[in-house]
Amino acid sequence: MASRQQESWTDETICPICLDFFTDPVSLECGHNFCRSCITQCWEKKEINSCPECRQAFTERNLRANRVLANLAEKARKLKLNGKEKESKLHCEEHQEELKLFCETDKKSICLICRDSREHREHSFIPIKEAVEIYKAQE
Structure with a gap:
């Protein structure tokens, strides 16, 4: 099971639009991050390019790739998958007790x-x- 400290940093690797781990994360001029596809789809539906979090409007669509966040999201994804595998293999589905x-x-x-x-x-x-x-x- 992940500790609270691990959960807090992995929460930072979640896109606020799709609520999943970032995929090809980009930063807006305001500093907020989104998956490239999420923010692109969001802006297609609107006349004004604005941040879904702080509502700051932008005249141009400047999306900067965030490689550090992409690497962290990948590590968090693997950590979550490894944790689930270990839990499902070692615990009873009915009682959540260790299989001994x-x-x-x-x-x-x-x-x-x-x-x-x-x-x-x-x-x-x-x-x-x-x-x-x-x-x-x-x-």
């Missing part, structure tokens, strides 16, 4: 709460690491 056991009867990983449920009451279990070793040896 392997139910030999159902042939699936379960948490300690699942072990005590009616569904698994009469089943046999082994630690998940032991199950991995057994199944690797069988291949």
Whole structure:
């Protein structure tokens, strides 16, 4: 799980228009940043070129690429994806508990709460690491 400090810097890599990580971020003259496609689409609908955040109007469409923000957004995207992979692999979808056991009867990983449920009451279990070793040896 990401710490609050990590979440705060990754929030800065979110486009205020599409609310997703920046893609090809650009800076306006006022200093606000947007995805190039987001601000372009926004301006196509309006007669005046203005910042969607501060409403400052611009006579020309000067979009400066923001490479630093692009790199940070890519790192934040990878951090988020890696965090999701780790969480989904290690935690029970029903109880959000760590998967520590392997139910030999159902042939699936379960948490300690699942072990005590009616569904698994009469089943046999082994630690998940032991199950991995057994199944690797069988291949």
